[in-house]
Amino acid sequence: MLLAKHLKWGKAAALAVTLLSGCIPYPREKPAYIDLCESEHTFSVNGPDGKHDIVLETYLYDHQIPARNVSEKRSSFTIPKKQGPEARPEFYVQLIAYNKGRQRPSRPGSKGLPPVPIMLDARTAYLDLGEGKRVNARPEIFLNTTSFPYDFPDDRMEYSRPSPYDINSDEVHRNIPRITNNDDYGSAYVVFTIYNRYANEKWTIHLSELEIAGQKITVPPLKLCYQPTQKWIGIEPLMRP
Numbered sequence: 001m002l003l004a005k006h007l008k009w010g011k012a013a014a015l016a017v018t019l020l021s022g023c024i025p026y027p028r029e030k031p032a033y034i035d036l037c038e039s040e041h042t043f044s045v046n047g048p049d050g051k052h053d054i055v056l057e058t059y060l061y062d063h064q065i066p067a068r069n070v071s072e073k074r075s076s077f078t079i080p081k082k083q084g085p086e087a088r089p090e091f092y093v094q095l096i097a098y099n100k101g102r103q104r105p106s107r108p109g110s111k112g113l114p115p116v117p118i119m120l121d122a123r124t125a126y127l128d129l130g131e132g133k134r135v136n137a138r139p140e141i142f143l144n145t146t147s148f149p150y151d152f153p154d155d156r157m158e159y160s161r162p163s164p165y166d167i168n169s170d171e172v173h174r175n176i177p178r179i180t181n182n183d184d185y186g187s188a189y190v191v192f193t194i195y196n197r198y199a200n201e202k203w204t205i206h207l208s209e210l211e212i213a214g215q216k217i218t219v220p221p222l223k224l225c226y227q228p229t230q231k232w233i234g235i236e237p238l239m240r241p
Helices: 002-019 170-174
Strands: 023-031 035-038 040-049 052-060 090-099 119-122 128-130 133-137 140-143 160-162 188-195 204-206 209-212 213-216 224-229 232-238
Touching: 040 209, 040 213, 052 209, 090 119, 128 188, 133 188
Parallel strands: none
Antiparallel strands: 023 232, 035 224, 040 052, 052 090, 090 188, 119 209, 128 133, 128 204, 140 160, 140 188, 204 224, 209 213
16 A cells, blocks of 8 residues: 555656656557568678678668658559559568678778679569469569659669669669668669558568579568557657747
């Protein structure tokens, strides 16, 4: 009884201090969403010129965009341009691939290791929907442009490249948007012809293989996970400037 009374007074005192400091508790919430279970993969490859450490970052969203709803951190990628109910944004995965220590083309004059070609063939990629169903990827690799402030693919076909394509090329890494998942290296995208809002935890992305220094490297399946709603109490000022 006495302990409960002390706890009650303690909460009241904390609230009083918060109010006197000019702030009020404010309930916050981050809605549930679907994301990749794991985003970074590393590989070690022995080539004719020695060992190479390769990094492959994978994302479904531009996580640096300041938005409460994670779905707002994603592009409305639509090819071909359609009207009406068929104009639905397609599902895509963002890939940032580089050898560790690679020279950064976005920063002219910067020092670093020469690039190691990382070849990806989107014609072998597919999306496993579960229950024996699958959707093949579009055969092209898509790039972003610095005309966008965000890390999104450009859905104009002039920004697509035929497979197989070097996703560690200078062309990819020169284009780094202002708000991005990686400030040093650019992105390439694999697109699947299915409405992106259908995404669920049953889906698994299969990129098949990367060809690095003449070797075939299998990319682990990219599983999707359900991220539940998060709730917490934040602090808001009573008066804003």
